[in-house]
Amino acid sequence: QREQWVKNITHCQNDHLNTKLIAEKLPGDFIISFTCLVCDHLLCDPVQAPCGHLFCRSCIIKFTHVLGPHCPACNFSCAPDELIPPAKTFLSTLYSLPLLCPCEGCGEHVQLGVFKAHCLNHEFEKGENRHSSQFQNYLLINKGG
Amino acid sequence: QREQWVKNITHCQNDHLNTKLIAEKLPGDFIISFTCLVCDHLLCDPVQAPCGHLFCRSCIIKFTHVLGPHCPACNFSCAPDELIPPAKTFLSTLYSLPLLCPCEGCGEHVQLGVFKAHCLNHEFEKGENRHSSQFQNYLLINKGG
Numbered sequence: 001q002r003e004q005w006v007k008n009i010t011h012c013q014n015d016h017l018n019t020k021l022i023a024e025k026l027p028g029d030f031i032i033s034f035t036c037l038v039c040d041h042l043l044c045d046p047v048q049a050p051c052g053h054l055f056c057r058s059c060i061i062k063f064t065h066v067l068g069p070h071c072p073a074c075n076f077s078c079a080p081d082e083l084i085p086p087a088k089t090f091l092s093t094l095y096s097l098p099l100l101c102p103c104e105g106c107g108e109h110v111q112l113g114v115f116k117a118h119c120l121n122h123e124f125e126k127g128e129n130r131h132s133s134q135f136q137n138y139l140l141i142n143k144g145g
Numbered sequence: 146q147r148e149q150w151v152k153n154i155t156h157c158q159n160d161h162l163n164t165k166l167i168a169e170k171l172p173g174d175f176i177i178s179f180t181c182l183v184c185d186h187l188l189c190d191p192v193q194a195p196c197g198h199l200f201c202r203s204c205i206i207k208f209t210h211v212l213g214p215h216c217p218a219c220n221f222s223c224a225p226d227e228l229i230p231p232a233k234t235f236l237s238t239l240y241s242l243p244l245l246c247p248c249e250g251c252g253e254h255v256q257l258g259v260f261k262a263h264c265l266n267h268e269f270e271k272g273e274n275r276h277s278s279q280f281q282n283y284l285l286i287n288k289g290g
């Protein structure tokens with residue numbers, strides 16, 4: 001059912017991170033507590049419903065827009081204006097989760113909170129290598145003095 | 146059912162900590178991931194079964210001794226020699242949970258990992274106050290010089 005929601009409602013498969021990226025074999029219930037109950041990805045910009053269940057902000061907004069203001073897990077009332085930010089202790093644990101960088105030749109363990117920046121840096125490096133001769137020219141011209 | 150197990154099998158109500166001691170309003174699924182699936186207390190010396198479920202070491206040993214080597218949550222095989230320590234990331238999160246010290250006049254937020262030491266210190270202080278005149282005598286006699 002959730003796969004169907006991801007396909008038809010949230011369209012987040014390219015924006016959100018898979019729980020399989022988690023670099024350690026953590027207890028299942030612990031991983032579930034960091035998982036969006038709409039899309040099953042790692043929580044992205046999480047919000048908490050009055051029932052205590054958590055979702056990506058974009059997921060629950062799209063979900064309740066289409067299917068009505070109810071929690072997809074427990075059916076309790078869940079309107080967009082009832083969503084609150086989760087406790088700081090929870091968020092700091094979420095952002096500290098160690099993910100395995102999937103980029104070829106890296107394999108570093110990177111905390112979720114800096115994972116995007118880390119991956120962007122790989123993109124930057126790739127771009128740099130592609131233009132390396134150009135960059136070297138720039139360095140030669142600007143050798144100082 | 147769990148209350149019955151605590152009464153009849155684990156007898157841990159005086160040894161383990163209640164999840165209500167948690168000082169922040171954390172998401173329910175997050176709290177569940179730190180809860181013993183036998184006794185419902187905060188995990189004490191946690192061990193992980195092959196199915197990924199977690200229990201206090203003493204709880205699962207007593208439970209399987211009485212009811213057989215099966216996980217109380219999912220019924221999967223769970224013999225004492227199959228129990229492993231949970232991942233370090235999980236343990237450090239567990240031991241960092243902020244608890245509210247229930248001692249009169251304290252009300253500090255104390256991390257689970259040092260909660261016992263904190264409470265023992267209150268006991269020590271109480272004892273010290275009880276014997277304070279005796280202690281003052283000791284100080285007068287040993288004023289130095």
Ligand SMILES: [Zn+2]
Nearest residue numbers: 012016039041
């Ligand atoms: Zn998603």
Ligand SMILES: [Zn+2]
Nearest residue numbers: 036039056059
């Ligand atoms: Zn989501």
Ligand SMILES: [Zn+2]
Nearest residue numbers: 051053071074
């Ligand atoms: Zn709910």
Ligand SMILES: [Zn+2]
Nearest residue numbers: 101103106108
């Ligand atoms: Zn990397």
Ligand SMILES: [Zn+2]
Nearest residue numbers: 157161184186
């Ligand atoms: Zn207990």
Ligand SMILES: [Zn+2]
Nearest residue numbers: 181184201204
């Ligand atoms: Zn227990």
Ligand SMILES: [Zn+2]
Nearest residue numbers: 196198216219
């Ligand atoms: Zn189990």
Ligand SMILES: [Zn+2]
Nearest residue numbers: 246248251253
């Ligand atoms: Zn205290």
